[in-house]
Amino acid sequence: SQQGEEDPQALSIQEGENATMNCSYKTSINNLQWYRQNSGRGLVHLILIRSNEREKHSGRLRVTLDTSKKSSSLLITASRAADTASYFCAPHTGGFKTIFGAGTRLFVKA
Amino acid sequence: KAGVTQTPRYLIKTRGQQVTLSCSPISGHRSVSWYQQTPGQGLQFLFEYFSETQRNKGNFPGRFSGRQFSNSRSEMNVSTLELGDSALYLCASSLALGNEQFFGPGTRLTVL
Numbered sequence: 001s002q003q004g005e006e007d008p009q010a011l012s013i014q015e016g017e018n019a020t021m022n023c024s025y026k027t028s029i030n031n032l033q034w035y036r037q038n039s040g041r042g043l044v045h046l047i048l049i050r051s052n053e054r055e056k057h058s059g060r061l062r063v064t065l066d067t068s069k070k071s072s073s074l075l076i077t078a079s080r081a082a083d084t085a086s087y088f089c090a091p092h093t094g095g096f097k098t099i100f101g102a103g104t105r106l107f108v109k110a
Numbered sequence: 111k112a113g114v115t116q117t118p119r120y121l122i123k124t125r126g127q128q129v130t131l132s133c134s135p136i137s138g139h140r141s142v143s144w145y146q147q148t149p150g151q152g153l154q155f156l157f158e159y160f161s162e163t164q165r166n167k168g169n170f171p172g173r174f175s176g177r178q179f180s181n182s183r184s185e186m187n188v189s190t191l192e193l194g195d196s197a198l199y200l201c202a203s204s205l206a207l208g209n210e211q212f213f214g215p216g217t218r219l220t221v222l
Contacts, residue, residue: 033210042114042200042213043153088153092208098143100153 003099004032004072004089010105019076021104023089024069032065032072033090037103043088046074081110112136114203114214122220128189131217135182135203141165142184143211144176145200153200159184160207188219196221 007022023032031050035043049056049065049072056063062075072091076083086103115134123129135142144156155168159178176186182203188195198218202211 030208035211035213040198040216040218042215043202043211045210045212048210090211098158098208098211099155100145102152 004091004101006087006089006101006104008104009102010107012107012109013079015079015081015108015110017079019079019083019106019108021074021087021089021106023072023074023091023101025072025089025091026070027093029067029091029093031092032063033092033098034061034063034072034074035088035090035100037086037088039085046087076106079106079108081108084108114201114212116199116201116214116217118217119215120218120220122222123191124222125191125193127191128187129191129219130185130187131199131201131219133184133186133201133203133214135184135201136212139203139205139212140182141204141207141209142178142182143202143204144184144186145202146170147198147200147216148196156186156199158207165207191221193221195219 004023033048034046037043047058060077065072088100088103090098117132141160143158147153158166162178173189178184198216200216202213204211
């Protein structure tokens, strides 16, 4: 199985600031996905980056992938109170189950 | 397109009973995964189905079982419920194994 480990466990920032979350994994991957979960709700898929990609953007989100270091980062720019949520990375190796880590809990203060 | 739907949304059972949860994936999606989420253990993988076959299974006791039907709808069953089974059960569908997953709102199970 393949599990992502997010860092930091918790992050508290002011509205308008940028938030950076990191993910590390152990083995080769086909792709890595980031998800957001608002309190007590289902997860929402944010972005998928393939192993042959180094960077990907989606609105205020920027994801990087360094396969040599087996790590990924998620940057949220100009954060808003509505970005308060838990963020999970999900590295995926073909044929293996997706294991979510403990996530990073982001709190954006208005 | 309609999203992933899960029924029921809330459920209260007592110890020893059994429960069946249902998940309808997004139309055209053939892969369905189930997860259990608790404050203490986080998000834990239960099982994954593709084309009516269980492809992967998490580390849960045999009381937890599931199946997928020919229309890709899936059910999971928990028998002989224990207090520790109280959790949010999430279902996710995807076009194929390894693709982005779309989650349902979850079923909140409380075992008394």
